[in-house]
Amino acid sequence: MAGGPATAFIAPNSGAHRLVAPAVEPASPCVSANPRGHSQAVTAAVAGSALAVLARSGSRKNRRHARKDVRVVAARSGVPEGVYCEAKEKCERRKTRTVYVGEVPVGSEHPIATQTMTTTLTHDVEATVAQVKKCADMGIDIVRLTVQGMREAKACEHIKKRLLEDGYKTPLVADIHFTPKVALVCADFVDKVRVNPGNFADGRKSFDTIDELSEEDVQEAKDAIEEALTPLVLKLKEQNKSMRIGVNHGSLAERILFQYGDSPEGMVASAIEFGEICRKHDFHNFIFSMKSSNPQVMVNAYRQLAREMYKLGWDYPLHLGVTEAGGGSDGRIKSAVGIGALLLDGLGDTIRVSLTEDPEFEAKPCVALRGVAEGALGKGVKPFEEHSERRNGQFSRRKCEFPIDVPLNQDGSVLARMSVKELADLDTAGLCNRLGLRLRADGDVQKDWKSVDAVVIDGMLPPGAGVKLKTLLDVPTGVLCKAGPNVPEGATVLMTSEAVAEGDELPERLGGYAVTFTGEESQDDMDAVLQKASPRFILLKPTTRNGRTFIARRFFAQLSQLESGKSVPAMLWFDYAKEDGKDQDDVVVEASADFGSLFVDGMGEGLLWDAEDLSSDELRESSFNLLQASRMRISKTEFISCPSCGRTLFDLQETTAKIQARTGHLPGVRIAVMGCIVNGPGEMADADFGYVGSGVGKVDLYVNYDVVKRGIPSAEAVDALVDLIKEHGRWSDPVEEEDVEAEVGAVAVL
Ligand code: SF4
Numbered sequence: 001m002a003g004g005p006a007t008a009f010i011a012p013n014s015g016a017h018r019l020v021a022p023a024v025e026p027a028s029p030c031v032s033a034n035p036r037g038h039s040q041a042v043t044a045a046v047a048g049s050a051l052a053v054l055a056r057s058g059s060r061k062n063r064r065h066a067r068k069d070v071r072v073v074a075a076r077s078g079v080p081e082g083v084y085c086e087a088k089e090k091c092e093r094r095k096t097r098t099v100y101v102g103e104v105p106v107g108s109e110h111p112i113a114t115q116t117m118t119t120t121l122t123h124d125v126e127a128t129v130a131q132v133k134k135c136a137d138m139g140i141d142i143v144r145l146t147v148q149g150m151r152e153a154k155a156c157e158h159i160k161k162r163l164l165e166d167g168y169k170t171p172l173v174a175d176i177h178f179t180p181k182v183a184l185v186c187a188d189f190v191d192k193v194r195v196n197p198g199n200f201a202d203g204r205k206s207f208d209t210i211d212e213l214s215e216e217d218v219q220e221a222k223d224a225i226e227e228a229l230t231p232l233v234l235k236l237k238e239q240n241k242s243m244r245i246g247v248n249h250g251s252l253a254e255r256i257l258f259q260y261g262d263s264p265e266g267m268v269a270s271a272i273e274f275g276e277i278c279r280k281h282d283f284h285n286f287i288f289s290m291k292s293s294n295p296q297v298m299v300n301a302y303r304q305l306a307r308e309m310y311k312l313g314w315d316y317p318l319h320l321g322v323t324e325a326g327g328g329s330d331g332r333i334k335s336a337v338g339i340g341a342l343l344l345d346g347l348g349d350t351i352r353v354s355l356t357e358d359p360e361f362e363a364k365p366c367v368a369l370r371g372v373a374e375g376a377l378g379k380g381v382k383p384f385e386e387h388s389e390r391r392n393g394q395f396s397r398r399k400c401e402f403p404i405d406v407p408l409n410q411d412g413s414v415l416a417r418m419s420v421k422e423l424a425d426l427d428t429a430g431l432c433n434r435l436g437l438r439l440r441a442d443g444d445v446q447k448d449w450k451s452v453d454a455v456v457i458d459g460m461l462p463p464g465a466g467v468k469l470k471t472l473l474d475v476p477t478g479v480l481c482k483a484g485p486n487v488p489e490g491a492t493v494l495m496t497s498e499a500v501a502e503g504d505e506l507p508e509r510l511g512g513y514a515v516t517f518t519g520e521e522s523q524d525d526m527d528a529v530l531q532k533a534s535p536r537f538i539l540l541k542p543t544t545r546n547g548r549t550f551i552a553r554r555f556f557a558q559l560s561q562l563e564s565g566k567s568v569p570a571m572l573w574f575d576y577a578k579e580d581g582k583d584q585d586d587v588v589v590e591a592s593a594d595f596g597s598l599f600v601d602g603m604g605e606g607l608l609w610d611a612e613d614l615s616s617d618e619l620r621e622s623s624f625n626l627l628q629a630s631r632m633r634i635s636k637t638e639f640i641s642c643p644s645c646g647r648t649l650f651d652l653q654e655t656t657a658k659i660q661a662r663t664g665h666l667p668g669v670r671i672a673v674m675g676c677i678v679n680g681p682g683e684m685a686d687a688d689f690g691y692v693g694s695g696v697g698k699v700d701l702y703v704n705y706d707v708v709k710r711g712i713p714s715a716e717a718v719d720a721l722v723d724l725i726k727e728h729g730r731w732s733d734p735v736e737e738e739d740v741e742a743e744v745g746a747v748a749v750l
Pocket residue numbers: 146642643644645646647648649674675676677678679680683
């Protein structure tokens with residue numbers, strides 16, 4: 001490796017060349033806030049740099065459990081400061097070489113290629129051919145098939161032949177886990193082979209029983225990888241085909257876990273090891289991926305890999321994806337947060353949106369994300385100074401002082417906008433529905449898990465409006481409105497930065513002021529406004545839809561330098577007017593990319609999402625989903641469900657829906673629903689409970705990484721999962737919906 005071999009902490013008194021796993025130290029300050037109370041290493045590190053790896057010693061199980069407590073400290077040398085993409089102030093694609101997948105070119109000189117994966121049994125040639133065609137017809141450029149054995153490898157020959165006979169040149173990719181021999185066979189029939197460095201060669205090797213790993217052990221493992229991978233590399237080179245080095249956060253090899261912990265650093269090291277073997281044989285037709293079900297980890301891992309490639313002078317394309325994103329709006333938002341953030345950085349040459357849906361449905365969000373990337377190209381602001389360590393991979397949230405008289409949520413606030421007319425037209429029940437509040441049978445109005453935190457009232461308040469707003473303030477829900485005679489006590493007066501700058505001194509008032517900035521203000525102008533208004537919080541509302549990520553980065557860079565503003569909570573207020581050719585799905589993807597690109601970097605303490613194409617219910621629901629996808633505010637059960645593939649052992653979509661219906665009311669609980677045992681448990685890196693197919697009609701249940709119930713008939717497995725959640729004290733009964741309809745008549749209309 002050009003940067004030298006990755007080394008781990010060498011204990012001074014443990015004899016020469018011993019790599020040890022000492023006891024866990026307290027969490028680093030450079031960790032992400034995590035609602036479950038776990039810390040998560042997100043510090044910068046580079047494979048080949050001097051690394052100090054701290055991991056809990058003991059069994060693999062303990063090390064797996066220690067994943068969230070692992071701290072990795074990097075001492076870097078010679079890495080260009082903060083370089084992980086071409087520019088921080090505008091969207092510019094990272095320059096890569098072109099790698100051909102069949103006839104589809106992948107790289108910075110070409111449009112971003114879309115891809116998906118079949119869910120049929122690969123050995124069912126008819127069904128697989130039909131599904132590939134359906135995906136191609138929907139606009140997917142590349143299709144992957146699971147190839148778990150020789151039967152599937154041989155089926156690839158017939159699938160390819162049938163597709164060509166029917167006029168479909170869609171490149172096929174074989175997805176390989178554990179089986180180098182199978183990879184060699186199917187390489188003759190497909191256009192690209194995906195290997196997983198976590199399990200291609202040493203995935204089954206266990207380091208359960210050791211507490212130390214010598215440099216010789218590491219070298220031996222690397223030699224074994226080289227021995228297993230080289231024949232495939234040579235074959236692909238000879239046939240001018242390509243490879244994806246597909247690292248997965250959830251299935252890192254035990255050795256890598258031991259050396260680096262469960263971290264983006266381990267993912268990078270794993271990718272680079274495989275890349276070096278390819279390069280040793282002068283094979284360069286490869287693409288990297290660094291997937292995780294956690295968009296924040298995924299973004300960090302890709303950026304770290306890109307940073308390392310800049311350092312090494314490598315120019316291999318990137319395949320982007322968030323694994324086990326789930327389905328519906330959740331899956332689209334989660335994928336768009338991670339993939340979108342990277343595309344706006346100019347990273348990514350081919351993308352897959354993994355949904356727990358039929359694969360052809362992945363085409364639309366993929367195309368929408370490609371549209372986001374293409375639309376953003378060249379957009380941004382003038383170069384500016386960024387003082388944070390963000391570009392070096394260090395994540396931290398802003399340290400804010402939250403007001404005591406405006407009920408913001410410190411994990412991320414959801415704001416909504418409502419016109420004066422709408423306010424006037426709504427009765428109590430309507431207002432509660434609109435804002436996600438609970439109207440109890442006794443007429444009391446209460447907050448729920450998904451109630452908005454504050455509402456912005458558009459227009460001048462008429463006489464009498466204050467009575468209705470007083471009810472909201474009592475909940476408490478924040479109320480923001482223009483200054484005027486009818487503003488109730490406790491409401492927050494909303495002003496533009498311009499109005500504050502030009503206006504008189506502002507008197508102290510309960511609820512105070514909130515100020516909107518466009519992001520175009522100079523740092524001095526911001527300072528003057530912030531000093532004058534001492535706002536409870538501020539809102540960044542750019543006047544353009546173009547380059548919002550970069551406008552906001554500059555805004556937060558300036559804010560961080562101001563005593564008057566560095567600890568003031570800031571909400572992102574982005575609106576999405578109707579645009580020809582864009583529908584609701586496109587807006588969800590675009591907005592998730594915009595907001596997500598900032599939240600993953602800790603910029604923004606909440607959001608106000610305005611969009612003409614979405615109803616107020618959809619906007620509220622999507623806002624909470626976005627905060628959850630960005631690992632900020634957890635308002636519902638988190639489902640990590642695999643997209644399913646030819647290995648899936650049950651109807652994943654139906655089962656996931658059943659599990660969601662029974663357990664969807666448990667905020668903070670994470671449940672993985674995985675189609676198979678082969679790659680399943682390793683992939684559910686973050687889950688509290690796992691529901692994993694273990695045979696036809698059989699399910700294993702997991703608590704964290706431990707299988708606790710085996711071979712449960714699938715008809716009984718959802719009940720058994722619920723029992724397990726109860727046994728572990730994570731269950732609460734769903735709140736019964738009260739008969740609001742019956743009560744409305746008895747409640748005075750506000
Ligand atoms: S967990 Fe198993 S079934 Fe699900 S996508 Fe991964 S390999 Fe396929």
